[in-house]
Amino acid sequence: MVETRMVETKNxxxxxxxxxxxxxxxxxxxxxxxxxxxxxxxxIQKRYVRGFLLMFAVVTMFFLGxxxxxxxxxxNGGDILDILGFVGDVGAxxxxxxxxxxxxxxxxxxxxxxxxxxKYLIVAGLLNFICVxxxxxxxxxxxx
Amino acid sequence: xxxELTHFSAAVLFGVFASIVFGITQRNNFQEQVRYGLxxxxxxxxxxxxxxWVMSLLRR
Numbered sequence: 342m343v344e345t346r347m348v349e350t351k352n353x354x355x356x357x358x359x360x361x362x363x364x365x366x367x368x369x370x371x372x373x374x375x376x377x378x379x380x381x382x383x384x385i386q387k388r389y390v391r392g393f394l395l396m397f398a399v400v401t402m403f404f405l406g407x408x409x410x411x412x413x414x415x416x417n418g419g420d421i422l423d424i425l426g427f428v429g430d431v432g433a434x435x436x437x438x439x440x441x442x443x444x445x446x447x448x449x450x451x452x453x454x455x456x457x458x459x460k461y462l463i464v465a466g467l468l469n470f471i472c473v474x475x476x477x478x479x480x481x482x483x484x485x
Numbered sequence: 486x487x488x489e490l491t492h493f494s495a496a497v498l499f500g501v502f503a504s505i506v507f508g509i510t511q512r513n514n515f516q517e518q519v520r521y522g523l524x525x526x527x528x529x530x531x532x533x534x535x536x537x538w539v540m541s542l543l544r545r
Contacts, residue, residue: 391509398505405498408488452487457495464499468506475510485513 362481375476376434379403379469382476395472403436403465411458413437413446426459432466493533500529 362368367386375382380396383389407413414426431437440446446462478484490498508522 394505395509398502402499402502405488408486409490409495410487452489454490454492454495457490457492457499458488461495461499464503468503471506471510 362483365480368477368480371476371480372473375473376432376469378435379433379465379472382473383479386476386479388479399433399465399469399472400436402461402468403433406458406461406465407440407445409458409461410452410455411446411460411462412455413440413462415441426463429463429466432468432470433462434469437466493537496533497530500526500533504529 371382371386374385378396379399380392380394383392383395412426414423414430416427417423475484504522504526507525508518512518512521
């Protein structure tokens, strides 16, 4: 009985070792680059069409959000929705740091659809998180 | 620059960008990506119309 359990544990460890993806340089660099520059994680892996389309979607959505007077959240420890708003915004990586550097996204809200702008900014960041995961999956060979 | 979109156009544009990302990231080959992207877009736009009608009926 004990021997059977030991064999099972050994087999589990072996199968886990087989299933663990190889940790290559690209598996680290691609998600990082994809986060900083939307779509670039695909571009450095020579997925040009996908990379440019993702870049177009995320960057355009982010700047449309800014143009609609959306609010860019700053790091905060207050209301849970504000914290989540920051998490969403920071997903856009370099675009978020750009807005902070130029102090964009702080304008006085004067139109009804400004709230859409805020949502555009958050969702652009969240979509970029998906792009980061996709770039990682390509890097480890899980996706073609 | 100030952009003023209607609620409908803002929702449709939202659907376009989200569908592009969903299509590319959630499927593996080109045909499936296009098909899934179009499916997501149709769901977004359909959802906008359904929500619009529901709100219209609730308002009465």
